[in-house]
Amino acid sequence: MASLNDRKVAILTEEGFEQVELTSPKQALEAAGAKVDVISPKMGKIKAWNETEWGIEINVDKQLSEANPNDYDALILPGGxxxxxxxxxxxxxxxxxxxxxKDGKPVAAICHGPQLLIETGLISGRTMTSYPSLQTDLRNAGVRWIDQEVVVDNGLVTSRTPADLEAFNQKMIEEIREGAHHHA
Incomplete structure (x- = not known):
């Protein structure tokens, strides 16, 4: 596994994230040596959703209002x-x-995570995947949506469901190791 010892990664999340879609990438990143901060609009602890019921609570490392994107090398967006x-x-x-x-930094979003990226207005022309119910929203935002376990488009890593986490984590780490990607 590639060393990410010099990398700092933000996981942006809210209450109701899919538990394994945060815990699995976080563990993979930390095992590769990255420093990972869980960032949320809320302070203290936030609660996971675990398939069909509420799951664990995790600590928020930094409140969104105090987080600076320039302090991080990559962004992870869990679903739920x-x-x-x-x-x-x-x-x-x-x-x-x-x-x-905008800065071409790696972004990895799984399941419903890509919903946030639609709002940025910066994903038109990209190739992505997501939980199947988002494909119309993503296509309407100008995305070429494909049904694959993991899709990488110039530093943007997307996957469909928790079943894809192994491939998602591997590609996410590769893209973070490569650093910023600037597309034409």
Whole structure:
């Protein structure tokens, strides 16, 4: 596994994130040596959704209002239905994600996570995947949507469901190791 010892990664999330879609990438990143901060509009702890019921609570490392995208090398967006829907309505969260895309930094979004990226206005022309129910929203935002376990488009990594986490984590780490991608 590639060393990410010099990399700092932000996981942007809200209450109701899909538990394994945060815990699995976070563990993979930390195992590769990255410093990972869980960032949320909320302070303290936030609660996961675990398939069909509430799951664990995790600590928020930094409140969104105090987080600076320039302090991070990459952005991870876990899914879950509630989490991305809350984030996409939060102007600070949209601006945070916008900054990563604008600067060509790696962004990895799984399941419903790409919903937030629609709001940035920066994904038209990209190739992505997501949870199948988002394909119309993504296509309407100008995305070429394909049904694949993991899709990489110039530093933007997307996957469909928790079943894709192994491939998602591997590609996410590769893209973060490569660093910023500047597309034409």
């Amino acid at each position: 239905v509630m989490n991305p829907d809350k984030l996409r309505q939060n102007k600070e969260a949209v601006a945070f994600a916008f900054s990563f895309l």
